[in-house]
Structures are given as C-alpha cells and as structure tokens.
Amino acid sequence: MFHRESGYFKTSYKADMALYPLPIGKVAATGFVLLFLVVAPMVLDEYYLSIINIAAIAVVGALGLNILLGYTGQISIGHAAFMSVGAYTAANFAVHFDMPFWITLPAGGLMAAAIGTLVGLPSLRVKGLYLAIATLAAQFIIEWVLNHTPVISGGIQASIEMPRPVFFGTVLNTQSELYFFILPVTILAIIATLNLVRSRIGRAFVAIRDQDIAAEIIGINVYRYKLLAFAISSFYAGVTGVLYTYYFGIANYEAFQLPISIDYLAMCIIGGLGSVLGSIFGAVFITLLPIVIRVFMETVGVFFVDGVYLAQVIAQMRLILFGGLIIFFLVVEPDGLNKLWQNIRNYFRVWPFSY
Amino acid sequence: MSDTAGSGGSVKLKIRGAAKNFGGVRAVANVTADIQEGEVFAIIGPNGAGKTTMLNMISGFYHPDEGNILFEDHDISNVGPSKIAALGIARTFQNIALFRGMTVLENMMLGRHVLMKTGVLASFVYWGPAQREEVRHRERVEEIIDFLNLTDLRKAPAGALAYGLQKRVELGRALAAEPRLLLLDEPMAGMNQEEKEDMVRYVLDVNQEWGTTIALIEHDMGVVMDISDHVMVMDMGEKISQGTPDEVRADPKVIEAYLGSTDHKEVA
Incomplete structure (x- = not known):
C-alpha cells in the first residue's frame, strides 16, 4: 500500500543480503529507534516509561530463549534460573567489588552462559520432553543452591540490595533515567540477534532444528553447536537478570522462579518461534497483558462488581483472561503474532488486489 | 566413460576389510575396494545388500567393526561425520534430508x-x-x-x-562444500525419465568439469552401466563382484544374485 517491492534493483550480493533490502525497511527501523529514543521520553511520564522499561527487559530474555527454542529447537524450562544467576553475579560484583554496570552486565551474562552450558549438557543425549524435564531440574537446583548459599545470595531472605547504575557520574535513579540505560541494551540485543541468525552460526542452529542428521553430514558439529546455543541463550538470560536487578534495585531469587520460565516460553510461542520480531511481539504482549487487563477491569469492572471486591476480582480475572487470551491467540494463529503480522503485511502488499 | 577411469592414477578411497554388524545381522562383511581418483564408482546390489551401510561407514555415521577406511591415505574409520565433511567428503541421502x-x-x-x-x-x-x-x-x-x-x-x-528439484538442491548443497569425494545415495530414485537424464548430466558434469570423484548407489542399471567407470556389486553384505560395467554384467555371480541360482533348479 505504502510501498512497492518492485523497482528496487540490487546490483550486488551485499545489497541483496542487507538487513533491510528495501528503503522502506530502513526508514521504518530508523523511525522506530528515533520514536523510542527521542520522542517517547519527551512525551511519556514516569509510569509509562517504567512499563516500556520492563517490556524492553523482557525482550532481551525472549530473544535469548528464542535463539535456543525457536532457532535451535532445544527447550529450556530453566531460563528464569539463568536470569537469577546473572542477577546474583551482578549484585555481588556491584556490592563487593564496586563494579560499574558495563562490567556487571557482561559478567552476569557470562556466568549465566557458563551455568547454561552445563545445564545444556543433557541436550547432547536427550531431546524434546526429556530435555524439558532435565532443564526443569536445573531450575529447581539453581533456586535451591541460591537459597541455601548465603555466600552468594547475601543471607537475609537470599536478597542483595543493588546500587543504582552510574553513568559517567550520574546516578540513574528515576524510570526516565533508567530508560536510557535499558533501551540501548535492548536495541543492541535486537541488532546482535538479527546479525547472528543471518550468519553462519545462526544458519547452523536452524539446520540442527530442521534436520540434525543432515546438519552433521554437512560438517556442523551438532554437539558443539547445541552447547553454543545454550551458552548464547543463557548469556541473554543473564543480561536480562542483571537488567531486572537494576530495575528492581534488588537481586532476589523469588523474582526468577518457575512461572517466570513459563512466561518466557509463552512469549516465544505466542510471539512466533524462530523469529526476532516474534520475540519482541511476544515479550511486549505478555508484559502488557496483565496491565491492560487490570486497567480494563478498573474502568469497566466497576459497573459489575462492588468496589470492595474489585481488587480480588481483578486478581482472579487477570489469571482467567491471561490464560484465555493465550489459548485464543494460539487457536487463531498457531504460528504466533509474527505470523499474524506477516499475514497483514502480505494482504496490504498487493492491496487493493487479492494477489 | 572408461577414458576418465583412474586419471591421475591415485586411489581416493581405500576400503580395507570393512565389516559392520547390527546385533546378529552382518550388514557389511569384509569388503575391500578402491575408489580411484576422478572416477564414477557405483555400488549396486539387491535390497538389503549393505550398500547404504557401506556409504554410512564412509561418511562417518557408522564406524566399521573390523577393517578400516582410508580417505587420501588418512584413516577415517573412527572419525565422526562432521569432521569427515571437513576433510572433503560430501553426500546426499536416499530420503531427501534438506x-x-x-x-x-x-x-x-x-x-x-x-x-x-x-x-x-x-x-x-x-x-x-x-x-x-x-x-x-x-x-x-x-x-x-x-x-x-x-x-x-x-x-x-x-x-x-517438487521432488526432483529437491534432489537437485540436495546435490547442490553437497557440491557447495566443494568435496573431493561425493557420495550419492540413489540420486535418481523415484524420478521420471526426464529428471533422471537431467541428474545424470549434472553428475557427469561435476565429475568431468570439476574432477570430483563420485561414489553412487543406484538401482537403475541402465544409468549405472552407462556412467560408471567401475561397479562394485554387493549381496548379503559381501562384495561379490567388481570391475568395469561390462565385466560385472558378464559375471555369473552377479546374475545369480539378481536372478537367482541355476543350481537351485537342478537340486529341486
């Protein structure tokens, strides 16, 4: 509708392999970055920026899990535990060694990657449901270890207070200040993932997902690449954990329990497996859904429910609607929100004709 | 095609007494063969003769229980498939694995x-x-x-x-690795005459223009006899004959394996 694909002739393979081969793509991507980095902080207040912050953090985690789940075809139900590894690593570095965020971020990621690789070891022998159970065990083991090791987790209720990140002498206290810390990390994560999946390593991951025997025969060391996928994926998870810790101001294992792992699986599945855009859609969707439901219930619910019970009803309705909507979306489009978006795009690509 | 046979004269792949058992089944028994550099080498035999097992041993999926396999005088008997690919052996599958x-x-x-x-x-x-x-x-x-x-x-x-095109893409994927030995597991299976002719042309072009050594399994005798420099015939896991297409065609053991024994009638 707004643009046509025809008329743009590429004269080099480099141009054909660009991230956005069409000018409209470049314009749109730049537009979105400007919208979020420049316009949003000027227009929105603290509350909305805090929502964007939490969604942006979720995007990093969803991208990481999607590399493992959607691209490499290996499942992990222990991703929240990897986040807690990143969180505690960063908290300890920040508190005991007074490290700035540009060290705690990669440090948390690397530690999570190390643990994630270890947890990924069963993937060399088992697949599918069996691997799911193996990683589920990791979730509980890591939780237990953190909870019972005061040296790592601080002792009192296994939580460590996290100092605010400092950027060139400025302490990032408010949500709008944190915004400029979190969003660039998210944008970096998105670009890095886009690059990864279009290069040699990303193709090897997809090859393992589609046909592991054929992947082996064309020279991909399947074992090594599966572990690499676990490492990269848990690195993202670790970074997510560090971001959460800076965001909440506290590292606590209770923020990274099994339901969070399930949430992230839901993000990948609802957003679209094996798609960067899908990870973003899924993360934003799962993050915003409870908020939207609460606002909806607060405005519409008052007409049906006595104000005294409203808080209770909202809490219950949130669970019901959350589950219901997830089922609804999966029935309407099993391939996720990304596929829904593709369908819309394909419709308007040839609009007003049907093909 | 025999003019290209053994060009260069060196042996690309040496199979020395290779054997493979699955439980009590002797899939491949004591096979010894040489694949010359630059030739088209065909492995034929009735179903269950051990042809694909042989190919799987060369490409590293199985490791021979006895004997060994040497690629360019380098023992690859116990090397894994991904390393063998890196050494310069590529293959396609009987059931397309794209x-x-x-x-x-x-x-x-x-x-x-x-x-x-x-x-x-x-x-x-x-x-x-x-x-x-x-x-x-x-x-x-x-x-x-x-x-x-x-x-x-x-x-x-x-x-x-379409099926035929998928087979061609799979050949392309194998060629992309620029292999020095190309293994083709029934490249023409399930194809119509026209598709077969196309595939034969590609295989011959690869062999002659790029000098790639090719080992293939094929059931279409017309194709095998036309394009191969050497043919190895297997039956019940054993090599029963080897030679140029003409030699193999005249071998009584081969006729017996394919058409049944003539002695059998006399006994009965």
Whole structure:
C-alpha cells in the first residue's frame, strides 16, 4: 500500500543480503529507534516509561530463549534460573567489588552462559520432553543452591540490595533515567540477534532444528553447536537478570522462579518461534497483558462488581483472561503474532488486489 | 566413460576389510575396494545388500567393526561425520534430508559451513569480516545455483519444491562444500525419465568439469552401466563382484544374485 517491492534493483550480493533490502525497511527501523529514543521520553511520564522499561527487559530474555527454542529447537524450562544467576553475579560484583554496570552486565551474562552450558549438557543425549524435564531440574537446583548459599545470595531472605547504575557520574535513579540505560541494551540485543541468525552460526542452529542428521553430514558439529546455543541463550538470560536487578534495585531469587520460565516460553510461542520480531511481539504482549487487563477491569469492572471486591476480582480475572487470551491467540494463529503480522503485511502488499 | 577411469592414477578411497554388524545381522562383511581418483564408482546390489551401510561407514555415521577406511591415505574409520565433511567428503541421502524451512540459497550456504570461519563474536557484529565472508561464499553458491539451473528458485523454501528439484538442491548443497569425494545415495530414485537424464548430466558434469570423484548407489542399471567407470556389486553384505560395467554384467555371480541360482533348479 505504502510501498512497492518492485523497482528496487540490487546490483550486488551485499545489497541483496542487507538487513533491510528495501528503503522502506530502513526508514521504518530508523523511525522506530528515533520514536523510542527521542520522542517517547519527551512525551511519556514516569509510569509509562517504567512499563516500556520492563517490556524492553523482557525482550532481551525472549530473544535469548528464542535463539535456543525457536532457532535451535532445544527447550529450556530453566531460563528464569539463568536470569537469577546473572542477577546474583551482578549484585555481588556491584556490592563487593564496586563494579560499574558495563562490567556487571557482561559478567552476569557470562556466568549465566557458563551455568547454561552445563545445564545444556543433557541436550547432547536427550531431546524434546526429556530435555524439558532435565532443564526443569536445573531450575529447581539453581533456586535451591541460591537459597541455601548465603555466600552468594547475601543471607537475609537470599536478597542483595543493588546500587543504582552510574553513568559517567550520574546516578540513574528515576524510570526516565533508567530508560536510557535499558533501551540501548535492548536495541543492541535486537541488532546482535538479527546479525547472528543471518550468519553462519545462526544458519547452523536452524539446520540442527530442521534436520540434525543432515546438519552433521554437512560438517556442523551438532554437539558443539547445541552447547553454543545454550551458552548464547543463557548469556541473554543473564543480561536480562542483571537488567531486572537494576530495575528492581534488588537481586532476589523469588523474582526468577518457575512461572517466570513459563512466561518466557509463552512469549516465544505466542510471539512466533524462530523469529526476532516474534520475540519482541511476544515479550511486549505478555508484559502488557496483565496491565491492560487490570486497567480494563478498573474502568469497566466497576459497573459489575462492588468496589470492595474489585481488587480480588481483578486478581482472579487477570489469571482467567491471561490464560484465555493465550489459548485464543494460539487457536487463531498457531504460528504466533509474527505470523499474524506477516499475514497483514502480505494482504496490504498487493492491496487493493487479492494477489 | 572408461577414458576418465583412474586419471591421475591415485586411489581416493581405500576400503580395507570393512565389516559392520547390527546385533546378529552382518550388514557389511569384509569388503575391500578402491575408489580411484576422478572416477564414477557405483555400488549396486539387491535390497538389503549393505550398500547404504557401506556409504554410512564412509561418511562417518557408522564406524566399521573390523577393517578400516582410508580417505587420501588418512584413516577415517573412527572419525565422526562432521569432521569427515571437513576433510572433503560430501553426500546426499536416499530420503531427501534438506532443511525444509530454509530457502534454496540458505541450504546451499549451509553446504559451505565447513569452508567458512566466522565465529560467534564476528556473527554478532556482522558488518566487517562476517559480511565479507558471506558475500564471498554467496558468489560461489550462485555459480552452483547457476550450474544446476535453480536461479529462479534461489529464494523459494526448499520444502515447497517438487521432488526432483529437491534432489537437485540436495546435490547442490553437497557440491557447495566443494568435496573431493561425493557420495550419492540413489540420486535418481523415484524420478521420471526426464529428471533422471537431467541428474545424470549434472553428475557427469561435476565429475568431468570439476574432477570430483563420485561414489553412487543406484538401482537403475541402465544409468549405472552407462556412467560408471567401475561397479562394485554387493549381496548379503559381501562384495561379490567388481570391475568395469561390462565385466560385472558378464559375471555369473552377479546374475545369480539378481536372478537367482541355476543350481537351485537342478537340486529341486
């Protein structure tokens, strides 16, 4: 509708392999970055920026899990535990060694990657449901270890207070200040993932997902690449954990329990497996859904429910609607929100004709 | 084709007394054979003769229980499949094993995996060394796409192509690795006459223009006898005959394996 694909002739393979081969793509991507980095902080207040912050953090985690789940075809139900590894690593570095965020971020990621690789070891022998159970065990083991090791987790209720990140002498206290810390990390994560999946390593991951025997025969060391996928994926998870810790101001294992792992699986599945855009859609969707439901219930619910019970009803309705909507979306489009978006795009690509 | 037989005279692949058992089943028993550099070498035999097991041993899926296999005088008996691919052996499968969700182009770029070097960090950054490598290998892949007449399909998902085309893409993926030994497991199975003729032409072109040594399993005797320099006949896991197509065709043991024993009648 707004643009046509025809008329743009590429004269080099480099141009054909660009991230956005069409000018409209470049314009749109730049537009979105400007919208979020420049316009949003000027227009929105603290509350909305805090929502964007939490969604942006979720995007990093969803991208990481999607590399493992959607691209490499290996499942992990222990991703929240990897986040807690990143969180505690960063908290300890920040508190005991007074490290700035540009060290705690990669440090948390690397530690999570190390643990994630270890947890990924069963993937060399088992697949599918069996691997799911193996990683589920990791979730509980890591939780237990953190909870019972005061040296790592601080002792009192296994939580460590996290100092605010400092950027060139400025302490990032408010949500709008944190915004400029979190969003660039998210944008970096998105670009890095886009690059990864279009290069040699990303193709090897997809090859393992589609046909592991054929992947082996064309020279991909399947074992090594599966572990690499676990490492990269848990690195993202670790970074997510560090971001959460800076965001909440506290590292606590209770923020990274099994339901969070399930949430992230839901993000990948609802957003679209094996798609960067899908990870973003899924993360934003799962993050915003409870908020939207609460606002909806607060405005519409008052007409049906006595104000005294409203808080209770909202809490219950949130669970019901959350589950219901997830089922609804999966029935309407099993391939996720990304596929829904593709369908819309394909419709308007040839609009007003049907093909 | 016998004029190209043994050009260079060296032996590409030596199979020395290779044997493989699955439980009590002797799939391959004490097979010894040489594949000459630059030839088309066919393995034929009735169903269950051990042909595919033989190929699987060469490509590293199975390791021989006895004997060994030498590729360019390098013992590969106990080397894993991904390392063997890196050494320069590529193969196709009897049942097509393409990456169905990926495009033809991506499938072939994957074929070049062993020739590419980009690591994790360079992949994340992409711009710079990784991009230069991608473009360089894309150029070579485009030549292969051109050679196999797949130019209009390069961005089509491999799983959506017709059977014959999928077989051709799989050949392309194997060729993309620039192998020195190419193993083809029934490249013409299930094809119509026209598709077979196309495939034979590609196989011969690869052999003659690029000098690639080819070992293939095929049931179509017409094709095998026409294009092979040497034929090995297997039955019940054993090698029962080997030679030029004419020699093999005249071998009474081969006729017996395919048509049954004549002694049998006299006994009965």
